[in-house]
Amino acid sequence: MSHILILGGDGYLGWPTAMYFSIRGHEVTVVDNYFRRNACKEMDTGMLYSVPSLTDRSNTWYERTGKEIKVVISDLNDPESMRKLFNGKVNYDWSKDKKYTGIPETVVHYAEQPSAPYSLINYKCADFTLMNNLRVTNNLMWALRDYARETHVIKLGTMGEYGTPNIDIEEGWIEIKHKNRKDKFLFPRQGSSIYHTSKIMDTDLLWLGVRIWNLRVTDLMQGPVYGIETEETKIDKDFQTIFNYDEIFGTIINRFITQAVAGYPLTVYGKGGQTRGYLNIKDTLQCVYKSFLSPAKSGELRIFNQIVETFSVNELAKKILKVGNDRNHNVKIDHISNPRKESESHYYNPIYQGLLDIGVKPNYLTEDVINSIFKIVEEHSKKIRKDVIYRGIKW
Ligand code: USQ
Numbered sequence: 001m002s003h004i005l006i007l008g009g010d011g012y013l014g015w016p017t018a019m020y021f022s023i024r025g026h027e028v029t030v031v032d033n034y035f036r037r038n039a040c041k042e043m044d045t046g047m048l049y050s051v052p053s054l055t056d057r058s059n060t061w062y063e064r065t066g067k068e069i070k071v072v073i074s075d076l077n078d079p080e081s082m083r084k085l086f087n088g089k090v091n092y093d094w095s096k097d098k099k100y101t102g103i104p105e106t107v108v109h110y111a112e113q114p115s116a117p118y119s120l121i122n123y124k125c126a127d128f129t130l131m132n133n134l135r136v137t138n139n140l141m142w143a144l145r146d147y148a149r150e151t152h153v154i155k156l157g158t159m160g161e162y163g164t165p166n167i168d169i170e171e172g173w174i175e176i177k178h179k180n181r182k183d184k185f186l187f188p189r190q191g192s193s194i195y196h197t198s199k200i201m202d203t204d205l206l207w208l209g210v211r212i213w214n215l216r217v218t219d220l221m222q223g224p225v226y227g228i229e230t231e232e233t234k235i236d237k238d239f240q241t242i243f244n245y246d247e248i249f250g251t252i253i254n255r256f257i258t259q260a261v262a263g264y265p266l267t268v269y270g271k272g273g274q275t276r277g278y279l280n281i282k283d284t285l286q287c288v289y290k291s292f293l294s295p296a297k298s299g300e301l302r303i304f305n306q307i308v309e310t311f312s313v314n315e316l317a318k319k320i321l322k323v324g325n326d327r328n329h330n331v332k333i334d335h336i337s338n339p340r341k342e343s344e345s346h347y348y349n350p351i352y353q354g355l356l357d358i359g360v361k362p363n364y365l366t367e368d369v370i371n372s373i374f375k376i377v378e379e380h381s382k383k384i385r386k387d388v389i390y391r392g393i394k395w
Helices: 014-023 035-042 054-065 079-084 123-147 194-213 252-262 281-293 313-326 367-379
Strands: 003-007 027-032 069-073 106-109 152-158 173-178 181-186 216-222 266-269 275-280 300-306 309-312 333-336
Touching: 003 014, 014 027, 014 054, 014 069, 014 281, 027 054, 054 069, 079 123, 106 123, 106 281, 123 152, 123 194, 152 194, 152 281, 181 194, 194 216, 194 300, 216 281, 252 266, 252 313, 252 367, 266 313, 275 281, 281 300, 309 313, 313 333, 313 367
Parallel strands: 003 027, 003 106, 027 069, 106 152, 152 216, 216 300, 266 333
Antiparallel strands: 173 181, 275 309
């Protein structure tokens, strides 16, 4: 049994990750400052359903499974709050029995502002995104340096760091030959938003930590995630994860399915040739868990491209239209002027072999899977707010 610390444990991925590790017998602590919930309220994003506080969810989890998920509500922008998670002392009201069992073996780092549109709303949101994402990562890096160099960090990166170059996208690294000499470098990165650029910078920070302090880091370059259900969310309705369908925090597949249910034409941005790698939320959990089971070595920055298949926006719209119409929704597709600055037709050929090699078994976007998401969204159809679907946040 390992002690796993999940930074950003209240988010779309954080809470399902916590349950995934806990049910497998690991000691899990989640840390969060409720940024996502608070931002959803402030920005009036609407949510498909409300979710209980972390403490309430953790109490219900204990009742239903007999397993404890420790909850720390704390803002990791504060270096002292971060350091208290690693110095091996009883600093927080950690658990029911108040015993803290020491420095975590693994940290899963999700504690970042995750939305590209949010980061481009205005200069304040841009500033928050940069400062939050870099400060939290820097605070983590120094806590590891000072207390826990053996701890394995699994950090969520994003495929968007690479952008859409006119060459194949390697898994993190590229060998370059120059004037008869060669060396290996991080694959070139060119983000298309302040958010994506903050993720490039936090990778650079951790890469420095790996080089100078022998930290152990796995960077998961994840594509847009979809889905609502995991094995653990099915145990109790209180375990459902935060589900956004609005323009700021909703990702495309979740948005399109919600739009189809609401009778809102699918919002294809521009020509719709934008191609990305996608994965089911269940596969995020698998990828993180497999990375935990075979950790990066001391002094290694290991990078995986965390996607299982690629689609253009048009291909996704067609898939959702087909399933939606089979379910008697009257789905229409709209091509709206693209609020983002991005290529709408481009070469895209990322390599994604590393996670398969360590045992991930992909869940693909089949009609059955799309149907299962439709079913849950339909149960909440009365709560869908059309006014939050598109507001036109421009790059
Ligand atoms: N798109 C539409 N219509 C919509 C929403 C999106 O055509 O209504 C297009 C976008 O223009 C983009 C693509 O769909 O080309 C994906 O957009 P998205 O909103 O699903 O994803 P994105 O903003 O790129 O960000 C999401 C997550 C982020 C993660 C990233 C992975 O919010 O945390 O890092 O996916 S990636 O896209 O590979 O960078």
